[in-house]
Amino acid sequence: MNVKIEDVSSIKKKLNFEVAADQVDKEISKAFKKIGKTAKIKGFRAGKIPVAVLEKYYGAQMEQEVLSRLINDTYFQALQENAIPVVGEPNILDSSGIIKGEAFTYEAEVEIKPEVTAKDYTKLSLEKEKFVADPKVLDSRLEEMRTSRAQVEPTTRKKAREGDSVVIDFEGFVDGVAFEGGKGEDHLLELGSGSFIPGFEDQVVGMKREDAKDVEVTFPEEYGQAELAGKPAVFKVVMKEIKEKVVPELDDEFAKGFGVDTLDELKAQLQTSYETQEINRVEGDLREKLVGKLIEKNPVEVPEAMIVKQLEYMYENICNRMQSQGMKPEMLGITPENFRENYRETAIEQVSGNLILEAIGRQENIVADESEIDAKLEEIATMANAPIDMVKKYYAGAEARSGLMAQIAEEKVVSFLLESAKVKEVAPKKEEEAEPKKDAAPEKAKKKTEKKADKGDA
Template identity: 40%
Template structure:
């Protein structure tokens, strides 16, 4: 097989391939074995028609398309490997010659991974690590724990406030007509949680136990139930109970209840260590993200639209998977949010482009610096996964190899190694002296414009 590659513009080129006649003949044989099972010829059972009889009746040309479908994916992959290109989209194939006893010739327009012209990637300024935990941060964590362990106590003499949980009956109608889902009895609603239609909870604030009130609200224009979208509704509300959080005292007893420590001071010291560890991980993630963004901004790349669209599809699929872990799915989310799939994809476009850019830049840096993944590093990753999923490393390797994900895992390890290389070669400066990335600077401009 002969294969040549010629770049014609930007990330587009032509792959020209010629396959010898012997492989064409073998593909025609496979095509015949496939179609003869369904061929009908008087005097012969299906699947038993001799090849000469079949070709005389239907013509050898009737096998060409099936033979091309069999041969093309195989030789295209070989040609890609032979010419050392990296396609990022489906090729546009033009068959120039195919026939019995002839070579198979075709040209394919192929969009390939773009060239990356790196800017500076060593000595990039990054915020110095800061894991100091203040007393104020410890106090905030204790307050959060107080809230988590608070008890709801019935309030009889006071009116409802934000943060209270009210037990209510409500019965909603539009133009005097009740609607589905608009009625409930003894429903527990936390005021200020923004779980009800905008304006509803605010009108319940100030009511006392036993009070009745007509609450008037307007459904959002993008409400998931189209028959209610933008409509004004009236809810007849009755307050049965008002419950307020009662925070536990911050003392030694509290420490014993929520931890393994006997005193509050011991628990505070442990909290300080936990917060420092959390802060260290958050800082490291933020430093990595900032550094990768800065290096990406300095590079010159013309990213094919197909790569961005492919990443958008990956992001949509990941989003759907996350929703499913929460008992929802993408279709339900779109219904509740009033968005369409194209609108969601449009929202993801910017992040998708940045991801593609940054990954291409990291790959190029890895090539420039000869950063590679060793078998020991790959095995360490497999061991980590095996421990997490309670399987053996061999089982994990076989599963990944079977679904074609082993290469992706190697790429992920390579990207992490490359980011670590950038951190090791970065210049640490105090956080207040750090220049914002282009994305962060743009966000600051937009916020300032909104305030004006």
């Protein structure tokens, strides 16, 4: 095999292959021998079919098998022998046919990992938000916890109000005709939850037990059922029961439901959790600013394959996060397609940042040592509440261990850069001034898909 390598760009190479005729002939013989074992041709016994006959009936299959094997074998051999850091799959630009007695040639274009040499990465000027604890947060979290433990009980109040849970019968009509999925009986609805189409719940507020009412609404233009989208509808609603939320008292008994003995302990636990989250957020924002500065000073051309891989990783992350909350991306209108569109620039920034940090680590000879690896494994085991032996076994694999070492090295590089940086503390941003997080749902996907009428479908 002969291979010529051409540089197309800083992230692309073209490989021109020539496979000798004798190697081609060997592969042709192997292919026909394999095909001949199972081939069925009238007038011939299996395994006894002459090659000339096999060529006539199975020539196309032979050519495909030989072409695939030759490309696969020679391509990976060339990558190994020439230490080409390929990312993604090769693009086969051209290839000759498989002909006995003739050499086989083909061209492949590949994307490669960029060779980054970082510069101007020390003594960077950065602004860090000063952490100031907000006393309102603790009260807000306690109230959320009380609400989560609320019981729904019948009320003596005559009229339903927002926040109540009501039991209703309903049936929807468009142009006077009942539509599929528009009927429900003994349906429990929390007023103000937004689980029915806009305008429905507002008109149920104020109804009394046994009241009957025509609720007039218009289906949103983006409604999931195309035949209803944008159309006016009338729902005949009957109020059957009105229930209200009763929240527990904020006392020691309440605190015991969360695994502590006193309310003071619960408050201390929540305060610690809040402060840890906020400090991590501030540190995360500082890291983002650091990486942003590095990218400004060290522009990197990023291969498409690395962008695609990062987008897949990000999408999988958001899916897992939503699944843990009992949600699906589709519920927020997030699809793989609009996610890729909205997050492409973020993915490019993240890959660029990783490449630059990796380059700095290499230039500064920053690596993970055994004690740091052991400490990280202990940390992972604690966070996952898993036995340390199980964690060590998982990270004993070459790929997992390599990834862990890269993660530790990157953390050390960031610490090294922050130690040399000129960091100025600034007042915390007001809520309305805060920049949206880059991992938030895409703007185009933020509008929640309207639900159907029956059981959350109206």
